[in-house]
Amino acid sequence: MSFNTFGKIFRFTTWGESHGPAIGCVIDGCPPNIPISENEIQKDMDRRRPGQSKFTTQRKESDKIVILSGVFEGKSTGTPISIIIYNEDKRSRDYETIKNKFRPGHADFTYFKKYGIRDYRGGGRQSARETACRVAAGAVARIVLSKLIGSKFNIIGAVTQLGLMSCDRNNWNNTEIRKNPFFCPDKKSIKLWEQYLLSVRKAGSSCGAIIELRASGIPVGLGAPIYSKLDTDIAAALMSINAVKGVNIGAGMSSAFLSGEENSDEMRVKSGKLNFKSNNAGGILGGISSGQDVIASFSVKPTSSILSSRETIDRKGKNTNISVKGRHDPCVGIRAVPIGEAMLACVILDHFLMNRAQCG
Amino acid sequence: MSFNTFGKIFRFTTWGESHGPAIGCVIDGCPPNIPISENEIQKDMDRRRPGQSKFTTQRKESDKIVILSGVFEGKSTGTPISIIIYNEDKRSRDYETIKNKFRPGHADFTYFKKYGIRDYRGGGRQSARETACRVAAGAVARIVLSKLIGSKFNIIGAVTQLGLMSCDRNNWNNTEIRKNPFFCPDKKSIKLWEQYLLSVRKAGSSCGAIIELRASGIPVGLGAPIYSKLDTDIAAALMSINAVKGVNIGAGMSSAFLSGEENSDEMRVKSGKLNFKSNNAGGILGGISSGQDVIASFSVKPTSSILSSRETIDRKGKNTNISVKGRHDPCVGIRAVPIGEAMLACVILDHFLMNRAQCG
Amino acid sequence: MSFNTFGKIFRFTTWGESHGPAIGCVIDGCPPNIPISENEIQKDMDRRRPGQSKFTTQRKESDKIVILSGVFEGKSTGTPISIIIYNEDKRSRDYETIKNKFRPGHADFTYFKKYGIRDYRGGGRQSARETACRVAAGAVARIVLSKLIGSKFNIIGAVTQLGLMSCDRNNWNNTEIRKNPFFCPDKKSIKLWEQYLLSVRKAGSSCGAIIELRASGIPVGLGAPIYSKLDTDIAAALMSINAVKGVNIGAGMSSAFLSGEENSDEMRVKSGKLNFKSNNAGGILGGISSGQDVIASFSVKPTSSILSSRETIDRKGKNTNISVKGRHDPCVGIRAVPIGEAMLACVILDHFLMNRAQCG
């Protein structure tokens, strides 16, 4: 795991800028003989794709992926799978105004300071566009896991908090999530969320979100203590997503408020099957999966690209103000759902393979 | 970063079980010619050491470190620094009762399922005793950073939430933290915390905690996007600590509730010096340090080693109950403060060196 | 260094099959602000390109590289540089005859046994075509090193043994190397080599070669003992090239025949400048560059694609015979010169950056 590569055995490397000719990823360490098709990957891509509702950026990208290597006669060969996505709707002129100014809360300032140069067009490498590559890699991971684990394996994510709007997590419904533009798991909340987000958008403002991920069918034993714990790598995977500022496993930050009695997930065997009475651990004990659902959540901060004028500095270090008029998501957190799912799938597959390496 | 090794250039590998002859770490990639002494490292060790107040486990360990290599005539040579800590107070008989039972909420179950074997004495490798090695590595990192960056560099951590007890973070006082047994930054809260924790201990129960870390003097430019972002590696570092379930950077999970206007940390130059008007980003933008204080916090769940009887299963898969009478911390979160500081120091040094590699 | 990625800080990942739509590489960790152009890289590509003389395969590939990312306004940005090379002259029908037979001495058999599937067209991933990507990465490394070290830096390779034909290494002439189709450093040998190789080609046979690499201007101090010694990584880099079976550093295998007196490269300072009286060490002592020229050589075995009928087995494990009629190089070792140079450049740059990381 270094620079632009993620993973240990199942590894992917992403490349590309928002307004360059293309972006892409190279997936390495994929088990051989797994049926992989562009169509299957495209399904996941389409869930992240911009311009699908009025609640996401109006940039028009088909995000059509092309497999350039590693798949032969419809199956993975065990060699690197190179996937390319050509950039289509590049309106670079939109960014001329911010060429020399740093958007506060954005990486403009730090990229420039670190490298002494930056591709400012659409945020260049900092752009959330990079996450399309993660979704492609995650789609492959998901296909492989379905093959290795079988149909009981599933990963699904949902937005459980949209800015100031909450929802009832007890109403979690997987089918519902796929139906609404917010990936909201609670049907009752959708109407309110719609009104809320429209008002945010009209105000030229933005809001944050919390996304929850649930992985089921995960075998016991995944995770390599001490520094490759399953939760360690999930935390890294999710925190690496643009705009993410917090990661919880199971009860997460709230575990601080529990007593030892409340927190311990008691165990009972019934008819030969192990049941846990709760899942505060989020399916991970000592960094190793317990066989319960793996539960993780993460927060996405509101994008800093807003209409209101904000105080900032320019490249020469002079005070100035900035107001961003480009096409942006009022809540980038929504599109983070398939990204979070993808990253979780990659981590789980990586640990599946690592566990197989050491423990057979 | 793999298995028991942490870091990319400044790397440390830990080994050892709670009740084996010793534990230790090997630190690799340390810059040469840095004055390193056992005494200096010992200071940090002593802050984590058990048995220092009635609020931590009564296990008596001097945690005396010995440097076995890598330091010559008082200075680092650039070769591996091997540090050993002999285990002293090993009452292995305490653990006979739990030899065949899995403590719910503990890693007993998952270690056994993954490896098919486990050293049950004191938790073996899962024991928080492993964290002593992190503190040793972190002490070295801190010494190196002080040398490389100078006196403006500092890392300090504090407990900001002790179970149900909060404190006023506006009263944060570095001197106060070092004085009380809770690493509480707010003098006014100490009395209440003391009463609270005594009651938890008397009840044979346990509670969680939230620890906040603040690193100052961090140069702009540390962090290697996309998958070695500074916050990515901090999240991994903190989540890898025993019992940690959540990690926040800056506003963290709360950033979901902020508007774009609130969240963007506006910038202003005054007399040639850059000032940010807030620090919701926790000093990290796009995965790269901004020059602001790096702020991270993490939650520690309550230990599952409690007096109350809990439902669980045994090695043979039969239902049983367990009640843990060994010596334990009512709040393991307290001793997590120096551990968190150590991990943060290691990550920052690692990124300092990585940035120097790529950007000179 | 794992699977299809080479390097630690300056790292490249290659992908692609001989007869897929394209091949490519992603270069990560490149220092920012270095002028990089497609033209400059293309020069190195052209030296490896097939079809340039009657002594190499007649496959027509322009090997035209396209930079897809990581370079902005002519300079590296510090983000991944993605380079793509489209495959043009793919005569897949040529390979139908060997679809179900394993060429002896080729990787056909082992790829199939390992993965249970293989892209047999042109050798798929095993094809020497992959090495074009190494040359692209090496070209970037060379450009960066020239910038970091200055004009005294140079890497040049030559064929010093062509099958049974030797040359006089004392006649080594850098200019001559660039002029003849064999990369032969000794003008006097060229005529004989030409006759020899023509006879090999006419016989439908093939021969091996030994390539020697010389890097000058390398600063003292590169190499990270114990397991990232400079020579360790050079050995890995060169042995990873297709068909390479042996690697020497300095006196190499011959060092076994030297006495301690002969082998030790004595040192003398003259007018403040250090001189070594010999260079049996090949510029590397204890895994660290000494400031002398770094000298490495490697052998390339004769390609197994020959006209003569050879005994082998087919996919079903039945005995059969094979004779390969496709377009092949009578001596693949010739085109290994720019590949070896490229790998050496990558290793040296990687160690330059690693040394900068640890030692400043």
Place this chain on the structure above:
Amino acid sequence: MSFNTFGKIFRFTTWGESHGPAIGCVIDGCPPNIPISENEIQKDMDRRRPGQSKFTTQRKESDKIVILSGVFEGKSTGTPISIIIYNEDKRSRDYETIKNKFRPGHADFTYFKKYGIRDYRGGGRQSARETACRVAAGAVARIVLSKLIGSKFNIIGAVTQLGLMSCDRNNWNNTEIRKNPFFCPDKKSIKLWEQYLLSVRKAGSSCGAIIELRASGIPVGLGAPIYSKLDTDIAAALMSINAVKGVNIGAGMSSAFLSGEENSDEMRVKSGKLNFKSNNAGGILGGISSGQDVIASFSVKPTSSILSSRETIDRKGKNTNISVKGRHDPCVGIRAVPIGEAMLACVILDHFLMNRAQCG
């Protein structure tokens, strides 16, 4: 593989200086539930141990290993195995004379130039004493491989060239190797070798050696192209050993002299069993094991610690002369046999686990 750590999944990290209190290694990624005992490891240690014949250094070291972690009730637990070896016979005064002078052909000069500091006592970290740790790690690897593969697995090494003295490799006899102090595989050569080496020792000189390693019972399919080929990692493993200057796989450098017809190892199936008609490939095709014996050889240069006065410089850059009178091996290559075996065992186990990860 970075700095002082070797391997990808089965990884070991070594530490320690020749004249510090101890040296040691930490083995990580070992499969669990493998019977591991100090006695079994000690057997391999004893084969490398100095002071066993008049042909090796007279330094007296019992090289007694102690396992500090990772083994519980006689079996590996899957957690790090820490092994320590205390240094006993440290005559640091021997080295006072060379404190300020660089031995030509030694790493004294480069360590000092790289790090600006060095532990000169006995060569500090550069000492061949480090290789004891490799033998310990290799012993563990061998035990694991014997368990995973079964009794057909074997690795044995021999000295096939002792300075100017050759031997007849056709007389290779595994039993003989274990009987003579030279690890010579050919009984007929021993008498001559003895006379030769005695004369070298008397002259205060030293000579080099070539060691050949043979691993049998290796399953087909080990090795991960392109940059983790089995031969790539073997080359790195062997070249990382002190004083090694060349590595061959199979026919090695000599493959340059073969024709395509000679070089291709033809295949024939007989009674359902695959036979290769030769083994020029050394059991590796395209970086993947073919099921044949894996054959590798490497050269060890003569030690530069000789009685004759040699020209060199001192720490201040002044010309001086040096003559080394400490206890040294007239041929360090002899003791390299168990080291080479150990490194080969580690590489093969690592690839066994990696192959299991990706290909199941």
